[in-house]
Amino acid sequence: SLFPCADVSVDGTASKEDAAVTDITAQPSLVTAPEHLLVIQTPAKEKAKEGETVVLNCHFDSPRHSPLTDLMVKWYKEDEKGQMDLLENNVTVLTNNSRFFMSGDLSRGDASLMILNVTISDHGIYFCEVTLPDRTVVTGDGTKLRIRRALGLFGIEESIGTIIGVVAAGVGGIMVLIVILTPQLRRCVLCMRQGSHQ
Numbered sequence: 001s002l003f004p005c006a007d008v009s010v011d012g013t014a015s016k017e018d019a020a021v022t023d024i025t026a027q028p029s030l031v032t033a034p035e036h037l038l039v040i041q042t043p044a045k046e047k048a049k050e051g052e053t054v055v056l057n058c059h060f061d062s063p064r065h066s067p068l069t070d071l072m073v074k075w076y077k078e079d080e081k082g083q084m085d086l087l088e089n090n091v092t093v094l095t096n097n098s099r100f101f102m103s104g105d106l107s108r109g110d111a112s113l114m115i116l117n118v119t120i121s122d123h124g125i126y127f128c129e130v131t132l133p134d135r136t137v138v139t140g141d142g143t144k145l146r147i148r149r150a151l152g153l154f155g156i157e158e159s160i161g162t163i164i165g166v167v168a169a170g171v172g173g174i175m176v177l178i179v180i181l182t183p184q185l186r187r188c189v190l191c192m193r194q195g196s197h198q
Contacts, residue, residue, distance in 0.1 A: 037061065039130050041140035048118050050150040055103055056143045058111040058128030072131040073102065073111040078142075079124030086126075087113065115145075123147045 038061045048054040060071075075087040085093050086100045094100060099117055104110030111128055128140040 037130060037132060037136065037138040039128055039138045039140040041126075041128055041143045043143065044141065045144045045146070047146045047148065049148050050119060052118055054115050054118055054145065056113045056115070056126050056128075056145065058104065058113065058140055060109050060111060060128075060130050060138070070133045071106065073106065074129040074131070075100070075111075075113045075126060076129070077122075077124040077126050118145075118147050120147050120149065 040059050042057050042059075046054060046056060056075075058073075058075075073087065073090050074085065076083055076085045078084075087093060087102060090102055090106065092098070092100050099115055101114045101116070102111065103114035104112035111130065113126065113128070115122060123146055125142045125144045127142045129137060130139075131137050
């Protein structure tokens with residue numbers, strides 16, 4: 001009969017202690033823990049050809065009490081020339097530039113960037129930066145974008161392909177002239193021989 005009483009009292013004490021521990025640990029975490037925001041850019045490297053459209057992914061998890069639409073998103077690019085802002089407060093900041101767009105849905109934690117008609121000058125490392133309403137700023141690890149030149153004839157770069165094309169056209173033209181003119185030259189030679197025989 002001692003064991004059941006001991007079990008009850010131990011169980012009762014344990015559940016009270018667990019409840020007290022739970023309350024103590026739960027309350028400070030709500031009050032003192034800083035709001036955490038996770039910004040993920042994947043993949044770390046992206047490739048595109050000139051003229052293509054590319055989407056650079058940026059996804060974030062918001063803290064519980066911040067509506068996703070209240071967050072501000074900024075995209076900027078870093079290259080050998082320095083840093084250039086592309087999007088700020090969720091909109092394009094470049095004047096006369098309609099190639100950079102926010103393609104994601106902020107309400108779903110998607111702040112992806114779309115670049116239309118990429119050019120060689122678009123190469124660089126792109127960073128997605130999310131700002132919470134309390135002005136906490138979190139930046140992703142960046143996505144390195146490499147742009148390949150559009151390929152021309154036989155996979156050779158377009159400028160070289162153009163040169164080869166012009167040379168080939170020139171050589172082809174000369175060959176055509178030789179083929180067309182050869183029979184006429186033979187006739188002329190025969191005419192001259194016949195004329196000399198007479």
